[in-house]
Amino acid sequence: MISKKLLLSIGGFIVFIGILITSGSQSKFVVTEVPNESIKEDSMSEPVTEVEIAQSVEQKETAQETEVKKEETYKVIKVVDGDTLAVSIEGISTTIRLIGLDTPETVDPRKPVQCFGVEASNKAKELLTGQNVKLEYDTSQGTYDKYDRLLTYVYLPDGRLFNKLMIAEGYGYEYTYAIPYKYQKEFKEAELFAQENKKGLWAEGVCEEETLEVSPPTPAQAQETSGSSYGEEYTCSSNAYNCTDFSTHSEAQHVYQLCGGITNDIHRLDRDKDGDACESLPQF
Secondary structure, three states: OOOHHHHHHHHHHHHHHHHHHHHHHHHHHHHHHHHHHHHHHHHOHHHHHHHHHHHHHHHHHHHHHHHHHOOEEEEEEEEOOEEEEEEEOEEEEEEEEOEEEEOOOOOOOOOOOOHHHHHHOOOOOOHHHHOOEEEOOHHHHHHOOOOOOOEEEEOOOOOEEHHHHHHHOOOEEEOOOOOOOOHHHHHHHHHHHHHHOHHHHHHHOOHHHHHOOOOOHHHHHHHHHHOOOOOOOOOOOOOOOOOOHHHOOHHHHHHHHHHHHHHOOOOOOOOOOOOOOHHHHOOO
16 A cells, blocks of 8 residues: 555645646746737837828828919919910919910911901900919920910819810810820810811801912922822811821821812811921921
8 A cells, every 4th residue: 555655745746746837837928928018019119100100291291282282373364365375473474375275366476367266365365364273284295385385274263174165165176286185185075076066166157268268289289299108098078187196297298288288177287377287297
């Protein structure tokens, strides 16, 4: 039989082992939990958080400044004609040339007053005189044209885009100078709308008298462009092209003459009616 002394020894050993196991568990618990709390505290006090907050505040302030600029308005102090006006920017009279819009001439000393030019000018004066307008720039077109006029879109106080409105109502044409601009597709659609609904200068008979007075191209001009070296058939039944559809002035001139030249400039390639189409394009 096992002696009482041996049993007591065994029991004591078991209790000792239990104490060691319990102590180890507690120690392990402390070791794993304390670093977690330490990491949490360290991450909360990390200086990067303050930098991120500062950056967030700066971004919000920048966004607010941008929004303010979008809402900035400028007083119209003069309407030159249908596509040109002057506004006051920081107290200085600044001439603006409207992007994507070309209206018949009324004030160019080199040209006679063109058909529907007076109507276009009067409409611009009606809508713009004395108004506070918003401006939108287009980086694709640059800031100024060759006459140092500021190139922009103009928004009326009611939010309408004036450039597009003039085209849609038949007071002007869609105009691409050289490079497609932001609203080119919309402006082309506006011109098509005006044509189909015979608005303004597209109304039947409006510019008929002027057209009849223009002389047809001479036989020499016709012969010069009659032989097509471009290997392509062109349409002359509707306004299908802009200057940007051609790579050279020579090709544009060919199509211009092919469709009748100045007597039938269906594509509006010769806006100044001097007999040369798309003069901004390279010659060859």
